[in-house]
Amino acid sequence: MADLPLNPLVLIGAGSSFAFSGLFYHLYQEKKKELQKLKEIPVFKPDTHLIKVLKASPHKRLQYVAVEGLVQADGEPLASQFVPRCFGVIQKIAVEEHWKYWNSLTKTWKSRTMNRKETNNSVPFSLVSPGAYSTNVYVKIQNPLEASGCHLDRVYNKVRRAEEGLVNLLMQGLNGEKPVAMEESEELLQVGSTLTGFGEVVLEEGQVMRLQAPRDGRKYVLMPTDYRSFMDGHERSANMWKMLTAVTGLTGASLLAKVIYGLVGNQDNRSK
Numbered sequence: 001m002a003d004l005p006l007n008p009l010v011l012i013g014a015g016s017s018f019a020f021s022g023l024f025y026h027l028y029q030e031k032k033k034e035l036q037k038l039k040e041i042p043v044f045k046p047d048t049h050l051i052k053v054l055k056a057s058p059h060k061r062l063q064y065v066a067v068e069g070l071v072q073a074d075g076e077p078l079a080s081q082f083v084p085r086c087f088g089v090i091q092k093i094a095v096e097e098h099w100k101y102w103n104s105l106t107k108t109w110k111s112r113t114m115n116r117k118e119t120n121n122s123v124p125f126s127l128v129s130p131g132a133y134s135t136n137v138y139v140k141i142q143n144p145l146e147a148s149g150c151h152l153d154r155v156y157n158k159v160r161r162a163e164e165g166l167v168n169l170l171m172q173g174l175n176g177e178k179p180v181a182m183e184e185s186e187e188l189l190q191v192g193s194t195l196t197g198f199g200e201v202v203l204e205e206g207q208v209m210r211l212q213a214p215r216d217g218r219k220y221v222l223m224p225t226d227y228r229s230f231m232d233g234h235e236r237s238a239n240m241w242k243m244l245t246a247v248t249g250l251t252g253a254s255l256l257a258k259v260i261y262g263l264v265g266n267q268d269n270r271s272k
């Protein structure tokens with residue numbers, strides 16, 4: 001029993017715990033730096049205050065800011081093809097087939113997806129300030145499909161099961177394949193939803209504000225959430241890496257202490 005702490009598995013466990021603790025600490029520091037940079041980005045609403053700031057800025061341009069507002073179509077919005085009275089400004093419709101094929105080696109049916117077709121549509125849109133009585137002040141979104149982070153809401157998803165028929169049975173016998181289902185889905189960036197954009201804002205013609213990709217190479221990001229929720233998500237991620245650092249570090253320390261205690265105990269027994 002005295003030799004148990006010298007078990008190689010215990011030593012490997014301690015070393016692995018310290019290695020993971022170091023990795024998690026590195027990820028925590030990286031996320032902490034990212035969070036600090038995000039906190040340094042000025043945050044605006046699409047209102048007259050932003051216009052005043054732009055007019056006072058060199059070249060009427062803010063190189064990198066965050067703008068939070070509600071999505072509003074500049075013209076006619078896109079109507080959902082499946083959900084009544086549901087409108088958006090970015091739309092993605094996907095249709096894909098689910099098949100199974102016979103694997104002669106494992107003697108089992110395997111699944112695969114094929115014939116995926118995806119259609120992307122968008123219309124010009126802007127951000128307006130929540131609760132604004134007038135829509136004369138807004139920030140137009142330039143080239144939204146070029147931005148990252150714009151996750152759309154899934155408003156429709158349906159799986160249609162394939163019917164078992166004579167043709168399918170013949171295909172199974174000849175090709176070792178059979179259709180299982182066809183899946184249709186639709187995703188939208190809906191009118192009236194909250195969006196936070198990170199990029200460069202310019203003022204044109206004295207009144208028209210435009211959010212676009214930064215010229216200095218920084219990321220052009222559109223997040224379908226408010227700024228506070230976006231920051232809370234990053235803080236939760238940083239806290240997660242911090243907690244994992246502590247847990248794995250304490251685990252490694254406990255295992256190492258167990259090994260040292262066993263070695264000291266063995267040496268005391270020999271002395272006696």
